[in-house]
Amino acid sequence: MALIQYISRIQFDFGAVSLLAEEIARLGLKRPLLVTDKGVAAAGILDRVLDAAKPSQPVVYKGTTENPTEQSLLACLDLWAEQGCDGLIALGGGSPIDLSKAVALLASHGGNLADYNVKTGGSEKIGKVAPQIAIPTAAGTGAEIGRACVMSLLDGSKMVAVNLNMVADTIICDPELTLTxxxxxxxxxxxxxxxxxxxxxxxxxxxxxxxxxxxxxxxxxxxxxxxxxxxxxxxxxxxxxxxxxxxxxxxxxxxxxxxxxxxxxxxxxxxxxxxxxxxxxxxxxxxxxxxxxxxxxxxxxxxxxxxxxxxxxxxxxxxxxxxxxxxxxxxxxxxxxxxxxxxxxxxxxxxxxxxxxxxxxxxxxxxxxxx
Amino acid sequence: MALIQYISRIQFDFGAVSLLAEEIARLGLKRPLLVTDKGVAAAGILDRVLDAAKPSQPVVYKGTTENPTEQSLLACLDLWAEQGCDGLIALGGGSPIDLSKAVALLASHGGNLADYNVKTGGSEKIGKVAPQIAIPTAAGTGAEIGRACVMSLLDGSKMVAVNLNMVADTIICDPELTLTxxxxxxxxxxxxxxxxxxxxxxxxxxxxxxxxxxxxxxxxxxxxxxxxxxxxxxxxxxxxxxxxxxxxxxxxxxxxxxxxxxxxxxxxxxxxxxxxxxxxxxxxxxxxxxxxxxxxxxxxxxxxxxxxxxxxxxxxxxxxxxxxxxxxxxxxxxxxxxxxxxxxxxxxxxxxxxxxxxxxxxxxxxxxxxx
The missing domain is CATH 1.20.1090.10 (Dehydroquinate synthase-like - alpha domain)
Structure with missing residues (x-):
């Protein structure tokens, strides 16, 4: 198992997902919100990950769309508040990982997504966000180690927020998840x-x-x-x-x-x-x-x-x-x-x-x- | 000017020392303790760095020895308390940089240095330490990006403390300082x-x-x-x-x-x-x-x-x-x-x-x- 620590803590190897419970405990999470999409759930990957999270029982949001939206963000923030969540697990490609960053940002900072737009200087205000674990299911974007999230706002326009504080605290790269x-x-x-x-x-x-x-x-x-x-x-x-x-x-x-x-x-x-x-x-x-x-x-x-x-x-x-x-x-x-x-x-x-x-x-x- | 962010924030180029005041402000330091040695002071490098720190006026400790000691650490902690310091600037080779880490650790965590020995598992207790800026004056050990400090205890034995939390928050690499x-x-x-x-x-x-x-x-x-x-x-x-x-x-x-x-x-x-x-x-x-x-x-x-x-x-x-x-x-x-x-x-x-x-x-x- 390789433990790599540039920018963030990265557990990397076949079977790395089995470390999920340990990494949840390490971050002290009691009630994580797991953000994923229907494709990941249909492929059976979500079940494997939920199994690896035990005894933790994450609240699950499966509604991430290909270009993640502020609607999804608001739905996640509702879940966060209702269920008393205290951290995030992003599972999937770039979209759930970006959505997780947006949730971690808003859950900790409040306000509206547009307040943190890099174009208007809003991203500079971003401090430490809620704890996040990212688990990529494809080998492509590298979003798991990324500091940016790209979101579609309610009015249809796109916005980008960028800050090193948004990088996931722990990244679990398990090539097993990409075999299919x-x-x-x-x-x-x-x-x-x-x-x-x-x-x-x-x-x-x-x-x-x-x-x-x-x-x-x-x-x-x-x-x-x-x-x-x-x-x-x-x-x-x-x-x-x-x-x-x-x-x-x-x-x-x-x-x-x-x-x-x-x-x-x-x-x-x-x-x-x-x-x-x-x-x-x-x-x-x-x-x-x-x-x-x-x-x-x-x-x-x-x-x-x-x-x-x-x-x-x-x-x-x-x-x-x-x-x-x-x-x-x-x-x-x-x-x-x-x-x-x-x-x-x-x-x-x-x-x-x-x-x-x-x-x-x-x-x-x-x-x-x-x- | 290169800004590199793996493990820590690194300002790298000829003239990078001129960013010191900005980096002090960025960390919000009001009264930094600058840890260095007599050789660095004699070479005129200390004066250049103090100049670059303005308007900040660091408290200076020049007594670092080649193998940094707990005596030096205690002297620094006295200065820290007397002068109301709130962060560190390490200037020199591996020794002042290691001493700075030990000061950052003890000033924030209390206790004795030996409590944090990696050999007895003490290093695992290390959380966020006091803010540090490291400025290397030689091109060798790489201690500026290091997570370990090696110190001689009062009884003459050596100890090592290792934790990612001890890495300096900002590193200023200015090759100008090595020309002589x-x-x-x-x-x-x-x-x-x-x-x-x-x-x-x-x-x-x-x-x-x-x-x-x-x-x-x-x-x-x-x-x-x-x-x-x-x-x-x-x-x-x-x-x-x-x-x-x-x-x-x-x-x-x-x-x-x-x-x-x-x-x-x-x-x-x-x-x-x-x-x-x-x-x-x-x-x-x-x-x-x-x-x-x-x-x-x-x-x-x-x-x-x-x-x-x-x-x-x-x-x-x-x-x-x-x-x-x-x-x-x-x-x-x-x-x-x-x-x-x-x-x-x-x-x-x-x-x-x-x-x-x-x-x-x-x-x-x-x-x-x-x-």
């Missing part, structure tokens, strides 16, 4: 983890430990994602991909870049984030090539890209070999929306850490060649 | 940083992010330590070595091995820790070779060791090229003490994470060939 993830979702979430390593390694921020972790994420995902996609029961591949996803989340403090700046607004078309990023990544790699030579050389070494091959072509082949789309056209993105996406990408804060600053016209060109 | 470090100390402290990367990369503990950081530490020190030793005014070399030392401290959570297990008891002969470790490292590398092939291959790649050369020979040459001793004999270690050192090394907890478990006879053989 279908190949298509394994690929789509895994390419997201890979992209975090690639974009963080290229980002302009100076953070050598994060860079080292980013390159390790790239190496691990390049080697093991194809294995996990081909054979979901390969335990080592599942272990390695859960580690790659965690490392992808850990290196995010070095910043991301243009692929995510384009991927965020495109995601509002209800397209899978990982699939979008897989399509977009080669285009930003090509755009950055001339100014990010050193970083791209390190990425090439980490991913073992053959000398004669351009990095962007290698990534396209890698994505295709995983059964993922390689064009926006395949994903059903309409051409007429591209100028608007390019404008929003230019304004996105992730553009600031991309090594070569794309303006709207650059983004538009990338998006068009991605069609 | 003499070549011999640059080498002796730098080889210690290098050895942390090497031993952590070989350790049996599973912690991929720590391993990635360890290998980055090895690569950085292998490339830049010779430059920093040859030309102390080379600013990039000083930056890179301060980063290597920090990374060496960050990867310690993966555990160390036999070189440090031998180096700790030998250190009681008042020999420089880094010089000892430089001598011992090749011997443990040779001892581990057959069971740590994968790790040693990664270390070779990181340090760019030529294919035809044994890793241990490369390390010996590296150490010699830095003007450091390569035998214990040169350092004046008497032969008759070796069995006792070997016995203590076998009992040291660091032996537990060495990839091949040395027994007393193994350690004795290593120590004899190091003579």
């Amino acid at each position: 993830l279908p190949a298509s979702l394994t690929a789509a979430t895994g390419i997201d983890a890979f992209s975090h390593g690639v974009e963080a390694a290229m980002s302009t921020m100076v953070n050598p430990p994060a860079e080292a972790i980013a390159l390790d994420c790239v190496a691990r995902a390049a080697k093991w994602l194809p294995v996990a996609v081909q054979d979901g029961q390969n335990r080592q591949a599942r272990w390695e991909m859960m580690m790659a996803a965690l490392e992808g989340g850990m290196c995010l403090q070095k910043g991301l870049g243009g692929a995510h700046a384009m991927g965020t607004p495109l995601g509002e078309l209800h397209l899978h984030h990982g699939r979008l990023i897989g399509v977009l990544l080669p285009h930003i790699v090509r755009f950055n090539a001339e100014v990010a030579q050193a970083a791209q050389a390190r990425i090439r070494t980490a991913a073992a890209v053959p000398d004669e091959m351009a990095l962007e072509d290698w990534i396209t082949d890698f994505t295709r070999s995983l059964g993922l789309p390689t064009t926006l056209g395949e994903m059903g993105v309409p051409t007429d929306i591209l100028p608007q996406i390019a404008t929003r990408a230019e304004a996105d804060h992730l553009t600031l850490t991309n090594p070569r600053k794309p303006i709207m016209a650059d983004y538009l060109k990338m998006l068009q060649s991605a069609m | 470090l003499p070549a011999s100390l640059t080498a002796a402290t730098g080889i210690d940083a290098f050895s942390h990367g090497v031993e952590a990369a070989m350790s049996t503990m599973v912690n991929p992010p720590a391993e990635a950081i360890a290998l980055d530490c090895v690569a950085r020190a292998a490339k830049w330590l010779p430059v920093a030793v040859q030309d102390g005014q080379n600013r990039q070399a000083r930056w890179e070595m301060m980063m290597a030392a920090l990374e060496g401290g960050m990867c310690l959570q993966k555990g160390l091995g036999g070189a440090h297990a031998m180096g700790t008891p030998l250190g009681e002969l008042h020999l420089h820790h880094g010089r000892l470790i430089g001598v011992l490292l090749p011997h443990i590398v040779r001892f581990n070779a057959e069971v740590a092939q994968a790790a040693q291959a990664r270390i070779r790649t990181a340090a760019a060791v030529p294919d035809e050369m044994a890793l241990e020979d490369w390390i010996t040459d590296f150490t010699r090229s830095l003007g450091l001793p390569t035998t214990l004999g040169e350092m004046g270690v008497p032969t008759d003490i070796l069995p006792q050192i070997a016995t203590r090394a076998e009992a040291d907890h660091l032996t537990l994470t060495n990839p091949r478990k040395p027994i007393m006879a193994d350690y004795l053989k290593m120590l004899q060939s190091a003579m």
Whole structure:
């Protein structure tokens, strides 16, 4: 069992979920609220986790939606108050984990979600939030180690709150929970983890430990994602991909870049984030090539890209070999929306850490060649 | 300016000391106690730091000894009470930083230092301690990011307290402070940083992010330590070595091995820790070779060791090229003490994470060939 303590306390290995009761006791929780979704419950994972929580009997909220909403938050806060909850267990992908952060924030701080928007400086007010345990069920976003939560407000708009105080106190990464993830979702979430390593390694921020972790994420995902996609029961591949996803989340403090700046607004078309990023990544790699030579050389070494091959072509082949789309056209993105996406990408804060600053016209060109 | 947040908040760059006033305010300190030693004061570094602390006027304690003592701790606690202090600034090498941790612990927890000994389970009682800012003046031990303090008790015995709660809240790494470090100390402290990367990369503990950081530490020190030793005014070399030392401290959570297990008891002969470790490292590398092939291959790649050369020979040459001793004999270690050192090394907890478990006879053989 690996115990890793960067940013937070991480229990990592097959069977790590069996430590849940111990970690609940360690945080002194008497009545945790477990936030999850119907998919996780249907897969039988919720029952296993409730079993591991004994003698603790968490209050369960299964209503998390794909883009977590303020409605769900309010429902959770009602449960919290009614049941006298004192901490959270987030179980699932990025959505339940983000919702858990929002509950931990509001249950401890009061007020409205919009008060903590990073855009209006509200996130700076965030102090210590209610205790949280995060248990990821996929190997992708790295949200389990994340400091941000993205929520849809009651008026339909999206808001982001970001503060280190929102990171879960304990993270339990058990690759066992990912063994039954279908190949298509394994690929789509895994390419997201890979992209975090690639974009963080290229980002302009100076953070050598994060860079080292980013390159390790790239190496691990390049080697093991194809294995996990081909054979979901390969335990080592599942272990390695859960580690790659965690490392992808850990290196995010070095910043991301243009692929995510384009991927965020495109995601509002209800397209899978990982699939979008897989399509977009080669285009930003090509755009950055001339100014990010050193970083791209390190990425090439980490991913073992053959000398004669351009990095962007290698990534396209890698994505295709995983059964993922390689064009926006395949994903059903309409051409007429591209100028608007390019404008929003230019304004996105992730553009600031991309090594070569794309303006709207650059983004538009990338998006068009991605069609 | 790099802001790095693994384990703690780290401000890292030339000129980072100018952020001291801001960081004091951030922690809300009204009356910090600055713990340092006479060498740091004589080098003019203390004055620069006091200047950067303004308008805050820290109470200054300059009496830290090379192996920090409980006497110093009691003197600091008297100052703390008399002056109404509310936090610490540690300025110097490992000794003031360790002393600061002990003060932060006792000022917040009360009791006696011996109550918190890791050997008697006392360290587990350590909760949040008084706020601390650590400012290293050398690039070596990585104590600035460390969770342990080693103190000599009033009865002359040594004790160690270890708990994540003792890590400084803010770390200010300013390579400017190391520009005047003499070549011999640059080498002796730098080889210690290098050895942390090497031993952590070989350790049996599973912690991929720590391993990635360890290998980055090895690569950085292998490339830049010779430059920093040859030309102390080379600013990039000083930056890179301060980063290597920090990374060496960050990867310690993966555990160390036999070189440090031998180096700790030998250190009681008042020999420089880094010089000892430089001598011992090749011997443990040779001892581990057959069971740590994968790790040693990664270390070779990181340090760019030529294919035809044994890793241990490369390390010996590296150490010699830095003007450091390569035998214990040169350092004046008497032969008759070796069995006792070997016995203590076998009992040291660091032996537990060495990839091949040395027994007393193994350690004795290593120590004899190091003579």
